[in-house]
Amino acid sequence: MSAMLRAALRRLPLPCRGGRPGPSAALRALGGAASARAGKENRSPSLGKDKADTVIIGGGCVGVSLAYHLAKAGLQDVVLLEKSELTAGSTWHAAGLTTYFHPGINLKKIHAYSIKLYEKLEEETGQAVGFHQPGSIRIASTPTRVDEFKYQMTRAGWHPTEQYLITPEKVQELFPLLNMDKVLAGLYNPGDGHIDPYSLTMALAAGARKYGAQLNYPVQVTNLNSRSDGTWEVETPLGVIQAKRIVNTAGFWAHEIGKMIGLQHPVIPVHHQYVVTSTVPEVKALKTELPVIRDLEGSYYLRQERDGLLFGPYESQEKMKLQDSWVTNGVPPGFGKELFESDLDRIMEYVEAAMEMVPVLKKANIINTVSGPITYSPDILPMVGPHQGVRNYWVAIGFGYGIIHAGGIGKYLSDWILEGEPPFDLIELDPNRYGKWTTTEYTAAKARESYGFNNIIIYPKEERFAGRPTERTSGLYDLLKTKCSMGFHAGWEQPHWFYKPGDETGYKPSFRRTNWFDPVGREYKQVMERVGVIDLSPFGKFKVKGTDSVKLLDHLFANVVPKVGSTNISHMLTPKGKVYAELTVSQLYPGEFMLVTGSGSELHDLRWIEEEVVRGGYKVEIENMTDEMGVLGVAGPYARQVLQRLTAEDLSDGSFKFLQSRHLKLSDIAVTAIRISYTGELGWELYHRKEDSVALYNAIMDAGQKEGIDNFGTYALNALRLEKGFRAWGAEMNCDTNPLEAGLEYFVKLNKPADFIGKKMLKQIKEKGLKRRLVYLTLETDDVDPEGNESVWHNGKVIGNTTSGSFSYSAKQSLAFAYVPTELSKVGQKLEVELLGKNYSATIIQEPLVLTEPTRTRLQRKGQSPKI
CATH class of the missing domain: 2.40.30.110 (Aminomethyltransferase beta-barrel domains)
Structure with missing residues (x-):
């Protein structure tokens, strides 16, 4: 960059720290559709009511969208409380990008709904939204990036939104101002664009009021009190509102709202900057608006802003900045539509990259920079839904991309609240994917990584290493960590595959077969021909006991309740007959059960169970044993011979049958042994105290030397379970599928006397046909x-x-x-x-x-x- 331009950037008028920028600067930075500000503000000198069905805390685009959708669906007594004014916080200064694209699967539905809503919102509410849809292009400038685009195309093909892999010639036709020297391909979404965040929020607010929601501001929530009947008292300076449920949509204040009820939400404010230019003659001369581009190797987005350009970089994790003090000390009182002081040194290399890709920028006058807080969760995905352990407390927080998510999340949450179950699978946003292991230090490290990795290539089986390991390691972690490639599972480290001399070790991501392919084949053969050991400690593990335990489980699960000493595979269904969860259920003693689920489903499943306990008034005790209990899997044709050397118990097929459970000692270590294996081979799962894991593992490995015992990891386990036709929750079954289409009829007992959840709807599905x-x-x-x-x-x-x-x-x-x-x-x-x-x-x-x-x-x- 020229010294002249660098000096010009440093002379820019910057907003003072803690002070509100002048109107002209704000309008230039935000696209400033002044006509959108004509709507009447609803500033309430009083709360107007002391009871509500739902109180929404936070008046950004997400909170207002939820109010709009709940009210439009007919819910009475929806109240939104905003401490400052609508759009204060991250919404106000957002760049407003909208896209159909998402590298995942389920969020594509959220993006698509948002865009379709924004297209018709002005007509519905009479409020201009400043929505532009010139399309967007992601730029590939390396062969690996082209592979990523092909990977993403196959994941988008079975979705209804338009997405195309286009040639460099087509890229240049759509965006003629590009330097095409490095462009190999483009990923093009015709319906993408950008919207004015302020106008969008005001239109949603107008719609919310139209359908009966009450939006109160400025009203600060000062305290939250949970009542014994599950309702809430929401305290404000203007009085108290009693609410059936509360929803935290407070943006970068979400952490403070959570602290009021003893929750430490893992969210942290990140400094994000973007730059706005004055009129660029070449842009002004164009007959049609330029599509948004995302130069992924340059790590920035760029769009047309009036007759100029707006571009925003995502700095590396080493350069980006977190507002750590807000997590420690809270958001400064009165902070609303303020901005941070810009730090141009952080983004200079990205400015230069943009100028190389779009040469007209070299001659442009940069008239403003905007540096404001956006809220990140550790994995950059928001947290949406009800929170485990706190009744009737919901969240919609941690939005790194709140504008594109707002419409779809408002609809998604509204449907869930009104219908009692999620409208489709969105477990990647479950707030319960985090737990006590998600410390402030971990959150900061992951948020820094997630921001810096915003535009990196997304591979299959992706691993990210910041903040690892957490405090949630299995008893075998220290013993195995140098022998294998570890994967991250809900805070746990779990071996994916193991090294042998001559192997290319480490994490080598690829869209094709890579360094783990042959070692996994070796582990597959180990289990099929000999005997293998796998660490399964990340399983979610609950104990359920009490007077009504059998009655509860008969209501929760579509399968029958197993007898004492037996285990089965059972599914919890939603009222609409979808598969909410899959667990193994073992009756260890009369009326005492152990329930086991996948690592990523631990609190997701526990919340559902606890909700039913309260709803049905069941007299049971539930204990989450996940962190205290280790699990080893032993599988293969010689598994019985190896384990038999360690116990006097008869492990023969006639004495210890498939799907039986038993308490026994292996080398004087107490275990609960279940004859089951996700490999489909002869095997046992051995549940034990975490502190006994090393001793148990060593005893088994010593006992199996004659049989050539060895380790295997989750990659081999996946290959083994697929060959056996075993389904996996989150893949073959979830809240998008019913058990009949998933081929789970064997586990669903429609003729059992108990009226289990989803039974009625499942019968209707069966009658209508699949x-x-x-x-x-x-x-x-x-x-x-x-x-x-x-x-x-x-x-x-x-x-x-x-x-x-x-x-x-x-x-x-x-x-x-x-x-x-x-x-x-x-x-x-x-x-x-x-x-x-x-x-x-x-x-x-x-x-x-x-x-x-x-x-x-x-x-x-x-x-x-x-x-x-």
């Missing part, structure tokens, strides 16, 4: 394997999607589950699966590819020859 089914596919691929969420094709059209996939080390080809229309679900049907821009032939086969050990044993007893 529109789609989960099928089992083999694929003819080369160096790439399915992961899940890829598009499935038939006769030139996308007709479904994969849910999970892996290489089959038995069949030596790729294997996947997929949802397809019922008429295309028969064994032998030929389909195609799109992987990295290429359609590979696929065939529906009879599942499973490999029979489970219990099935093979049963067939052998009958004199039949089972397939392996």
Whole structure:
């Protein structure tokens, strides 16, 4: 950058720290649709009522969107309280970008709803929103980035929104001001654009009032009191409101609201800066508005702002800045529409990158910089939904991209509140994905990483390492950490795959087979031919006991309640018959149960169970044993021989049957042993005190030397479970699927006497017939394997999607589950699966590819020859 430009940047009029910028600066920075400010403000000298169904705390775009959607859906007594004025906080200074694109899956629905809402909001409310839809282009300037775009295209193909992989020529046609020297491809979303955040919020507010919501400001919430009946007392300087539920939408004040009830929400304010130029002649001369571009290698976005340009960088984690003092000391009193002092040195290299990609910037006069707080969670995703452990307390906080999320999240939360279940799967936003292990130090480290990684390449099986390990490590972590590649699971470190001499170690992400491929095959063979040990400690583990324990579980689960000493696989369904959770249930003693779920579902499932306990008045005690209890899995044809050396208990097939549970001692260590294994092979899960993990592990490894015992990780476990046709919650089943289409009929007892949740709706679904089914596919691929969420094709059209996939080390080809229309679900049907821009032939086969050990044993007893 020239010394002259650098000096010019330093001479910019900057807003004072803690002071409100002048109107002209704010309007220039924000696009300033002054006409949008004509709506009447609703400033209340009093609360107007002392009772409400729902009190929303925070008047940014998310909170106002929720008020709008709840009121429009007919909910009476919706009250929003804002401490300053509507849009104060992150909303006010946002750049207002809107996009259909999201690298994940479920949030695509949120983005799509928001854009469709914003398109019609002005007509509905009479309030201008300043919505521009010139489209957007993500720029690929490396071959790996092109691979990422192909990866994202296959994940978008089974969604209704428009997205295209375009050539450099098309990129230049759409954005003629680009330097095309490095452009290899573009990812183009025609409906993308930007909206004026202030105008959007005012339009949502107008709609909320139109449908009966009451928006009160300035009214500060000073305290929250939970009553014994689950309702809340919301204290303000103007009086107290009693509410059935409260929703924290307080933006960067969310942490303070949480502290009022003893919660430490993992959110932290981040400094984000963007720059606005004056008129650029080349921009002014254009006949149509430029699409938004995102130069991913340059790590910035750029859009047209009137006849000039606006661009905002995401600095590296080493350069970006957190407002740590706010977490420690709270947001300064009175902070509302203030801005931070800009720090141009942090963004100079990104300014230079933008000038190289868009050369007209070199001649542009930069008239303003905006540096304001946006709120980050550790993983950059917001927290949305009810909070475990606190009745009728909901959150919609931690929005790094609140403008595009606001419309869809308002609708999503409104539906959940009114209907009693989430309208679709969005577990990645569950506030209960965090727990006590999410410390302030961890939050800061992850937020810094997430901000700095805003535009990095997103690979399958992505791992990020800041803030790790947390305090939530298993008893085996120190013993195994140098022997394997660890993965992060809800705060835990868990081995993904293990090293041997000659292996290329470490995390080597790729869209194709990479350094873990052959080692995972080795671990697969270890379990199939010998015996392997896996650390399963991250499982969520609950104990349930009490007078009504059997009655509760009979109501919660679609399967029957197992007898004492037995275990089964059970599913909790929503009232609409969707699969809310999958757990193993063991009755250890009469009326005392152990429930086990996946690591990422721990508090998600516990909250649902606790809610039903309160709703039904069940007399039970629930204890979360997740952190205190370790779990080792031992699996393979020699598993019985190895464990038998450590105990006097009879572990023979006749004495210790499949799906039985028993308390015993292994090498004098007390364990609860369940004969079950997600590998589908002969195996046990051994539940024990965390402090006994090392001793138990060493005893098992010593006992198995003759059989060649060794470790295996979760990658091999996934390959093994897919070959056995085992479903996974969050992939083959979730709140988007019912158990019948997922092929879970065996676990659903529609004829059991108990009226379990979802039973009525499931009967109706069965009577009407299914529109789609989960099928089992083999694929003819080369160096790439399915992961899940890829598009499935038939006769030139996308007709479904994969849910999970892996290489089959038995069949030596790729294997996947997929949802397809019922008429295309028969064994032998030929389909195609799109992987990295290429359609590979696929065939529906009879599942499973490999029979489970219990099935093979049963067939052998009958004199039949089972397939392996």
